[in-house]
Amino acid sequence: MFAALLIIFDILIIAASFYFWYESIREKEKRAPMTGMAGAISGLVLLVLIILIPGFRIYIAVIFCFTAGFGLLCLIPCKQNQRALKGSFGFITGKPKKIDERDIVFARNRCLIPGSDIYKRYYRAHPEKEEADAKRRSMGTHALGKPGSIDNCYRPNNSMVMAGFQFPMYLAKHAKPEFGAHPAPDSASKLIDPRKGSEIIKGFAKLLGASLVGICKVNSLWSYSHRGEIFFENWEDWGKELDASLPWAVVIATEMDHELVGAGPHTPAIVESGHKYAKGAYITTILAHWFSAMGFKAVADHHRHYTKLMVPLAVDAGLGELGRQGYLIAKKYGPRVRLFAVTTDMPLVPDQPIDMGAEDFCKRCLKCAEACPSKSIPTGEKTNINGIKRWKLNEESCFKYWAKIGTDCSICMGICPFSRPDTLLHRIVKLIIARSHLARLFFPYIDNIIYGKKWHTKPVSSWIDYKNQYGIKNEI
Ligand code: SF4
Numbered sequence: 145m146f147a148a149l150l151i152i153f154d155i156l157i158i159a160a161s162f163y164f165w166y167e168s169i170r171e172k173e174k175r176a177p178m179t180g181m182a183g184a185i186s187g188l189v190l191l192v193l194i195i196l197i198p199g200f201r202i203y204i205a206v207i208f209c210f211t212a213g214f215g216l217l218c219l220i221p222c223k224q225n226q227r228a229l230k231g232s233f234g235f236i237t238g239k240p241k242k243i244d245e246r247d248i249v250f251a252r253n254r255c256l257i258p259g260s261d262i263y264k265r266y267y268r269a270h271p272e273k274e275e276a277d278a279k280r281r282s283m284g285t286h287a288l289g290k291p292g293s294i295d296n297c298y299r300p301n302n303s304m305v306m307a308g309f310q311f312p313m314y315l316a317k318h319a320k321p322e323f324g325a326h327p328a329p330d331s332a333s334k335l336i337d338p339r340k341g342s343e344i345i346k347g348f349a350k351l352l353g354a355s356l357v358g359i360c361k362v363n364s365l366w367s368y369s370h371r372g373e374i375f376f377e378n379w380e381d382w383g384k385e386l387d388a389s390l391p392w393a394v395v396i397a398t399e400m401d402h403e404l405v406g407a408g409p410h411t412p413a414i415v416e417s418g419h420k421y422a423k424g425a426y427i428t429t430i431l432a433h434w435f436s437a438m439g440f441k442a443v444a445d446h447h448r449h450y451t452k453l454m455v456p457l458a459v460d461a462g463l464g465e466l467g468r469q470g471y472l473i474a475k476k477y478g479p480r481v482r483l484f485a486v487t488t489d490m491p492l493v494p495d496q497p498i499d500m501g502a503e504d505f506c507k508r509c510l511k512c513a514e515a516c517p518s519k520s521i522p523t524g525e526k527t528n529i530n531g532i533k534r535w536k537l538n539e540e541s542c543f544k545y546w547a548k549i550g551t552d553c554s555i556c557m558g559i560c561p562f563s564r565p566d567t568l569l570h571r572i573v574k575l576i577i578a579r580s581h582l583a584r585l586f587f588p589y590i591d592n593i594i595y596g597k598k599w600h601t602k603p604v605s606s607w608i609d610y611k612n613q614y615g616i617k618n619e620i
């Protein structure tokens with residue numbers, strides 16, 4: 145009986161190890177399949193020992209008891225992180241000032257054209273930024289410097305990037321449907337029940353391709369104070385105060401493809417960014433026009449028409465938690481998402497912020513910070529800047545690195561343990577982290593042992609392989 149129990153437990157370990165090995169191969173991991181195989185081989189050795197050498201059984205039973213005991217302890221539910229459950233209010237410590245879009249690195253690089261009137265006005269007010277910005281601009285006014293330079297500007301991929309990023313531009317002019325532009329609504333549409341309205345908009349967003357949808361009340365703190373990004377010659381808008389009066393936000397996340405993100409910092413990763421930005425523009429523009437046709441005001445927030453910071457909105461809408469690298473760690477997909485929103489005055493029912501255990505995990509993990517080639521992610525404690533306590537990404541040095549390689553890098557997105565595919569294996573692990581204090585304490589270290597801490601760019605399918613084996617001419 146004793147031996148039979150040991151054999152059953154051992155067979156379970158062998159099966160779990162093989163399953164882990166198989167999933168890790170599919171995920172193109174480098175070290176994890178070896179760990180899985182080592183687990184399976186150890187299990188097989190133990191099986192032989194259990195069967196052939198009865199004297200070893202007691203020692204093996206002790207090892208199994210420790211393993212099972214640790215597993216059981218990880219099932220004890222912990223006290224929830226109250227800070228996480230407060231959503232974005234949880235990281236406000238003072239009286240933050242709204243962010244001015246004119247100060248964002250992208251806006252400064254793209255829109256402050258040397259010699260122009262706004263260039264002079266801006267640097268008169270911010271002389272400390274002029275020299276560093278000029279240096280960055282000398283690497284290219286494109287956000288990516290010389291696009292695709294890390295892959296010798298491989299033309300098929302570069303063209304996919306251009307095509308994807310161009311699409312939101314076409315829709316930007318339609319991000320704010322003219323109120324009353326659609327057939328006049330009858331009064332009944334105004335009386336729609338908030339619960340029903342929320343159900344409809346979430347269903348419609350999913351139909352259009354959203355991976356996650358949540359609703360929150362808009363905290364105006366997360367709206368940009370002034371317009372700083374100009375995309376279609378609407379220069380008269382630069383510096384205009386932005387209206388943040390619409391009270392509800394439908395926040396949308398689109399999942400980025402695991403294989404393509406895994407190729408970061410090479411071009412497939414940014415091809416996928418462009419693709420998902422295009423998809424987000426498509427989804428939010430249609431949703432904004434749906435609200436308008438229903439007789440309500442609405443504004444689409446997407447890649448060429450952001451009016452707000454997406455991460456705090458997504459946290460408030462219950463899509464995930466703020467991570468060390470400053471991205472949203474979304475449920476199911478981790479930081480492997482792009483975020484969008486539609487704000488409206490249609491009354492809706494808000495979702496609640498969630499505690500996934502990400503904050504506790506980030507305290508000990510540090511993978512993104514250590515793998516970041518530009519050292520832009522802090523390895524230490526959170527800092528209190530502008531009345532907001534968080535791990536503060538250095539956007540300036542990150543952006544400079546993008547110009548060096550000609551892509552949006554994505555290493556911090558790809559390496560995060562929460563980014564792994566939404567399979568049964570990772571769903572179970574995430575569920576345990578969400579519930580267990582012990583898991584939040586130990587899993588970051590276990591993860592480092594199993595998967596390693598270094599970033600390894602993963603291979604991609606041949607259609608998007610950037611190695612240019614056919615000698616395609618790359619000028620673009
Ligand atoms: S890689 Fe680790 S530290 Fe970085 S965001 Fe993900 S869990 Fe947090």
Ligand code: SF4
Pocket residue numbers: 469515516517518519520521537541542543545546552553554555556557
């Ligand atoms: S995108 Fe790359 S450079 Fe920027 S923070 Fe992430 S890992 Fe660092």
